[in-house]
Amino acid sequence: MHNPWLIDDLHILIRLLLSMLLGGLIGLERESSNRAAGLRTHILVCLGSSLIMMLSIYGFAEFANEMNIRMDPARLASAVITGIGFLGAGTILFTGKSITGLTTAASLWVVAALGLSVGAGFNFAAIATTLLILLTLVLFNKLEQRYIKGNKLHLVTIHATNAPGFLDDVSDLFKEEGFTIKKCIVNERNVNPYGELQPPQTTIELTMHVLIKRTFDPIYVSSKVRGLEGVTMISLE
Template sequence: MLSDGEVILRLTLSAIAGGIVGMEREANNRPAGLRTHVLVTLGSTLIMLISMYGFQGLGTDGNGGEPARLAAQVVSGIGFLGAGTILRTGNNIRGLTTAASIWVCGGIGLAIGNGYYLGGLATTFIVLFTLKSLGVLEKKVFKSKYKQLIIYCKERAGLVGDIGQIMGRNNVVIKDIKVINEDNIEEDEDNIEEDEDNMIEIRFMVKLPSKLINERFFDEILKVDGVENAIWEEDLEKAYPY
């Protein structure tokens, strides 16, 4: 049997490893973040510890059976969590990377639970490098096809849908959407009043078609009710380099 200190060490290391990956997902506002990744990694480690040491002396051969049997269920069973992070809208699928990171965290937890520290921790930092650095590289490689459109507008129901219809008509594929909401709320002790004309900033990461008439596209966007301005991110950076 392992000492109490070794058990605590393995569980702690797995929580740290899962937290490192989870923080990156949390920072990017993904469906599964810090807590989910920590729990997956920690649970996998515990299952590995149980499978290796929890049944000693209980099996017919006196050794508790084959440890790999219980651990193998983590690899297949983790799929239900990954499936919950995958969203499909039309031809666009989001959440596959997060689902993969959850699955890898299950493997990291099994490795650390088994005492394979080098493999588990090395995988953690490779995963973090893949999520952080390769994402930036991917944007640079596909810079000509992918652009970020920034739209400043007044918040209202159905706004994103109206903008999405225009993009669809122009064969522009939406890859990601981020809404930055600056709530104009005045609060005092007895009253809370919300500004009806709440301004928001919507950032669309889009894949452009081979031919896009830029002027006509922006004319349609600016005609949407509530839209105040629209600009490509690269044009904004040129106008305000600092």
């Protein structure tokens, strides 16, 4: 009769290699998308989770038959799921205009679950889940970019001289292009030309959070704004 508390070295190696493969497939997709957590990070998370799961199940087999000893293979697994949240939080960035990295954080969390599944010998579920994860990350991303014509929040910064009606010109231009200004900050500054005996010039720094179509052309938008009177610099993120 098979002892559920024992595993041989060959099966340990197979599970570790499988966890590397499955975690690597997810990490490769994240790496190709130039995300903070890429190939190596996902491999290490999946590999470490698999090792911890096997340690939780088989690492204390010599105590399985001891009196007053309660074996709980899920205890270390629950700690992994909780602890991976700290690693995932490191990939989430708040840039002042939007939050990025949520998908990568979620992929790290699910890769940890893959490692736990492989470590427990739940191989079919781990492989099937990997295929579904890749389907979600690759195919659904393309469908979203192609068919979901939503708007995205961008940070627009404009430096200009204090020309009459400048703010109205910017507002009218954005309305014509179908952009929605969600937040606007205006800073006026007095600049003394270096090395010149001239009165200070009043300049404007205009910072806006703007909803823009996902398919917009940043060069086109920049050239349109640059054509306004008094504009000296524009930054679009």
